[in-house]
Amino acid sequence: MLILKPLLFEELLNGEMTMGKQDYQEYIKRFDGYLKKYIPSKDSWTPVDDALYTPPDLFRIPLKEAYEMQLKSIKYTFLYQYTNNKFYQNFCKERNFSPDDIKTLDDLDKIPLIPDSFFKDYPTGKDFALWLGNIFTGSLPRIVIKESNPTYDEVINAFNNAGMTVSYSSGTSGRHTFIPRDQRTFFISEYAAAKSVISMIYPLWDYHMHGYLLMPNPKKTNVYAGKVCTIYFDAIQDVRVAIDRDITTELIQMTMTDQKGVKSKIVKYFAKRESEKMIDEIIRWLESHEKTNEKIALVGAPFILSFVMKKLQKEGRGFDFSERGGVVTGGGWKAYEGVRVPVSDFRKQVEKVLGIPEKYCLDIYGMVEGNGWMVHCPEGHYLHSPYSYYKPLVLDSEYKPVGYGEWGRFAFLDAAAFSYPGFIMSGDKVRMLEHCPVCDRPGPVLEPEIQRASGEEIRGCAEEVRRMLSADLGKET
Amino acid sequence: MVSFREMKDKGYIPQKTYLKLMIGGGLSLSKVLLTSPGDLKKLRTIHGSEERYIRPKRPYGLPPFTEGMRCGVTEEKYLRPTLHCDPCDPGVVALAHHLGAFQKSDYEFAKAAFEFTKENLDLEICPMNPVEETIQRGAGTCFHLITVFIALCRCAGIKARYKMFAMNMIKAWYDVLVEADPLVKKWYDSMGYFMIEGEGEAYIDGKWVVAHVGPTAERQAAAGIPITKFGEDSLGVWFFAIPGTIMYMESIPYGLGGATNILKKIAPGSMERVNISIQHQNEMGRKIIKDAGGKEAYDAMARKKLGPKAPLIDLSDKKGIVFGE
Numbered sequence: 001m002l003i004l005k006p007l008l009f010e011e012l013l014n015g016e017m018t019m020g021k022q023d024y025q026e027y028i029k030r031f032d033g034y035l036k037k038y039i040p041s042k043d044s045w046t047p048v049d050d051a052l053y054t055p056p057d058l059f060r061i062p063l064k065e066a067y068e069m070q071l072k073s074i075k076y077t078f079l080y081q082y083t084n085n086k087f088y089q090n091f092c093k094e095r096n097f098s099p100d101d102i103k104t105l106d107d108l109d110k111i112p113l114i115p116d117s118f119f120k121d122y123p124t125g126k127d128f129a130l131w132l133g134n135i136f137t138g139s140l141p142r143i144v145i146k147e148s149n150p151t152y153d154e155v156i157n158a159f160n161n162a163g164m165t166v167s168y169s170s171g172t173s174g175r176h177t178f179i180p181r182d183q184r185t186f187f188i189s190e191y192a193a194a195k196s197v198i199s200m201i202y203p204l205w206d207y208h209m210h211g212y213l214l215m216p217n218p219k220k221t222n223v224y225a226g227k228v229c230t231i232y233f234d235a236i237q238d239v240r241v242a243i244d245r246d247i248t249t250e251l252i253q254m255t256m257t258d259q260k261g262v263k264s265k266i267v268k269y270f271a272k273r274e275s276e277k278m279i280d281e282i283i284r285w286l287e288s289h290e291k292t293n294e295k296i297a298l299v300g301a302p303f304i305l306s307f308v309m310k311k312l313q314k315e316g317r318g319f320d321f322s323e324r325g326g327v328v329t330g331g332g333w334k335a336y337e338g339v340r341v342p343v344s345d346f347r348k349q350v351e352k353v354l355g356i357p358e359k360y361c362l363d364i365y366g367m368v369e370g371n372g373w374m375v376h377c378p379e380g381h382y383l384h385s386p387y388s389y390y391k392p393l394v395l396d397s398e399y400k401p402v403g404y405g406e407w408g409r410f411a412f413l414d415a416a417a418f419s420y421p422g423f424i425m426s427g428d429k430v431r432m433l434e435h436c437p438v439c440d441r442p443g444p445v446l447e448p449e450i451q452r453a454s455g456e457e458i459r460g461c462a463e464e465v466r467r468m469l470s471a472d473l474g475k476e477t
Numbered sequence: 478m479v480s481f482r483e484m485k486d487k488g489y490i491p492q493k494t495y496l497k498l499m500i501g502g503g504l505s506l507s508k509v510l511l512t513s514p515g516d517l518k519k520l521r522t523i524h525g526s527e528e529r530y531i532r533p534k535r536p537y538g539l540p541p542f543t544e545g546m547r548c549g550v551t552e553e554k555y556l557r558p559t560l561h562c563d564p565c566d567p568g569v570v571a572l573a574h575h576l577g578a579f580q581k582s583d584y585e586f587a588k589a590a591f592e593f594t595k596e597n598l599d600l601e602i603c604p605m606n607p608v609e610e611t612i613q614r615g616a617g618t619c620f621h622l623i624t625v626f627i628a629l630c631r632c633a634g635i636k637a638r639y640k641m642f643a644m645n646m647i648k649a650w651y652d653v654l655v656e657a658d659p660l661v662k663k664w665y666d667s668m669g670y671f672m673i674e675g676e677g678e679a680y681i682d683g684k685w686v687v688a689h690v691g692p693t694a695e696r697q698a699a700a701g702i703p704i705t706k707f708g709e710d711s712l713g714v715w716f717f718a719i720p721g722t723i724m725y726m727e728s729i730p731y732g733l734g735g736a737t738n739i740l741k742k743i744a745p746g747s748m749e750r751v752n753i754s755i756q757h758q759n760e761m762g763r764k765i766i767k768d769a770g771g772k773e774a775y776d777a778m779a780r781k782k783l784g785p786k787a788p789l790i791d792l793s794d795k796k797g798i799v800f801g802e
Contacts, residue, residue, distance in 0.1 A: 086791070087788045087789065087790050087791070088788065090788065090789070091788035095785075112785065113785060114785075114787065114788060115784060115785060115787050117717070117787060118787035118788060120717070121712075121717070121787065122720060123720075123792070124720060124721045126800055127792050129798055129800075130792045130793075130794065130795055130798065131790055131792060133795030133797065133798050134790045134791060134792065134795055135790065136795075139796070139797065140795060140796065140797030140798065141797060142797055142799065143797055143798045143799065144799045145798065145799070145800050145801070146801065148801065175717065175719070175720060397782055398781050398782055398784075399782075399784040399785065425784070425785075
């Protein structure tokens with residue numbers, strides 16, 4: 001099969017198209033056709049919609065045009081947040097920063113950033129509902145909470161029953177990150193994720209292909225990595241789901257963390273049994289599709305596919321899906337950090353066991369707090385950032401932006417976040433390069449592997465004791 | 478003899494959250510102890526060649542108590558004596574007067590009590606005891622130190638209480654040391670229940686003002702974090718409470734003292750090593766502060782690195798949310 005390079009934006013605009021490039025435009029047109037409900041009607045477009053829906057390929061926009069879009073869209077959203085979100089307005093006022101201070105692209109770097117820990121520092125019960133409500137930008141729909149001391153899930157369900165999408169991170173460290181999205185922000189986020197992947201994996205995507213979602217069923221979880229995959233069901237006709245049961249915050253705490261107790265043990269036991277069944281089902285699905293000529297795509301958590309491949313290798317088996325198969329991973333290794341495989345080794349394993357070439361094995365870096373999705377390019381597997389509606393930043397140890405090539409804390413200005421202020425600094429350590437060293441996409445990239453930034457921390461007296469006891473126990477006698 | 482009613486009223490009987498943590502921890506730790514009794518040896522031993530803990534000299538004198546010194550304690554909640562915290566003990570009263578009780582405003586006095594406790598009393602892992610013994614010794618766990626702050630405030634007629642919470646693991650350390658060794662992981666995780674940390678709070682002008690008296694400036698410098706000021710919360714900055722575990726208490730509950738006593742009995746060697754390590758941290762912190770040009774200079778530098786403060790959320794009603802329909 002002939003693999004065609006994705007179109008250059010200006011060539012698209014100028015109509016200088018070869019047959020292959022025309023194919024890309026058709027490809028993305030078809031994609032937009034299936035995802036009409038995610039695209040608002042053009043008469044209601046803001047600069048953010050312009051920056052997201054107009055470019056056929058988010059990673060090939062000429063820099064000049066992209067940065068004009070970036071300035072317009074981020075400025076628009078900053079003004080919206082400043083005007084409609086009381087806590088963020090106060091936060092900006094304390095830092096003497098207002099919408100009038102944004103005049104040039106460089107001024108964007110001065111936008112006050114919220115530490116990601118802010119979204120993890122939540123109260124319980126009714127206060128949790130008020131906390132979420134106050135993070136939300138704009139007017140809330142009518143949310144009815146019947147319980148006198150509601151659990152996290154009861155509060156989230158009440159918000160979501162009112163038409164919102166409150167979702168959270170997996171919380172493997174014991175604390176979730178909760179983000180309230182309205183339908184507009186959720187649709188933008190989903191569309192951006194799908195478009196980013198579809199562009200990078202061109203020309204593999206086809207609505208009639210078969211997909212396996214290596215995540216919880218988006219309809220049965222509020223974990224964002226799963227929830228954002230709702231669009232997968234609209235982008236592909238036939239999708240199977242690996243984890244098809246309700247996943248609540250309580251269940252996650254019991255299975256993903258070191259929570260103790262009889263209930264937790266029972267849950268873990270059944271989760272393990274379910275996982276074994278799940279792996280067998282994925283293998284059966286692969287077997288059934290090996291016999292056809294149809295395209296397949298496995299999308300989701302890398303550790304699930306890693307377990308599948310390990311089992312196949314143990315049994316001395318493998319498949320050859322070649323260029324009709326694709327793997328897109330995201331969401332990290334979570335509780336399975338101990339069995340993490342470097343992304344390059346993972347790709348090699350995919351090629352060896354499933355026969356899917358490395359160019360069709362891509363990883364996505366995103367987070368529950370953001371709506372920008374950084375995707376590996378097929379050529380060099382660097383993480384390409386969208387740059388028309390989203391500005392990635394790297395901060396030094398004093399939280400000031402640093403130039404390309406420096407390691408630092410990842411932060412971003414996300415114009416697509418309407419329902420909460422999306423100007424956030426993360427806890428991840430990254431290095432950003434001005435251009436990809438391998439492919440010809442013009443925008444900035446991150447090094448393929450993301451690390452955790454070390455934070456300042458003090459040990460209280462209880463932690464001092466625990467640390468010493470544990471250290472003593474670890475000693476050789 | 479304390480009546481059951483008083484025990485309940487003053488909060489000597491642990492709250493549900495605290496009880497859950499303690500029972501969970503007790504069961505988990507018992508299981509580990511029963512299945513690996515041999516490990517205990519490592520916790521008990523201090524080899525002859527090892528460094529021994531010598532408590533540093535108390536850096537302050539004990540002001541004398543004279544008859545007629547007033548104690549502001551009443552029977553009102555948060556103003557009365559509680560477990561290990563007798564604000565009318567002569568040692569406490571003398572110190573409170575020395576710090577300006579009944580002469581300074583409530584805020585000024587509470588600030589002075591905070592600064593005295595934080596900068597003069599060192600961290601030392603030892604069993605719980607009455608507050609006057611802590612003042613005489615000049616050291617104790619964070620709960621000893623919070624109790625000194627609370628006793629001084631109550632003596633000066635300022636309501637004061639404990640704020641306790643279970644803390645999340647410190648991830649960086651966990652990854653390096655704990656994950657690497659299954660035995661260590663087993664112990665570390667089972668001890669997670671006992672990760673109760675705390676702060677004091679004084680009620681001033683209609684608001685509870687937090688006092689994070691646990692670490693000295695030197696220990697904070699050794700950890701690379703700013704020196705906490707009166708009214709500054711450690712929570713959300715360098716401590717992260719497990720959601721739902723923050724508890725406000727008038728008194729230290731029964732059981733907290735017992736836990737430290739048991740620890741001292743089963744792991745005297747480890748306890749001594751903790752105290753030695755704390756002194757090393759202090760020493761390192763002293764050098765860091767000196768190199769930075771003093772406490773203020775160090776603090777300004779550390780605050781720059783701490784990054785922006787998280788925004789504050791006002792939890793007043795939000796239009797659109799309806800409760801209890």
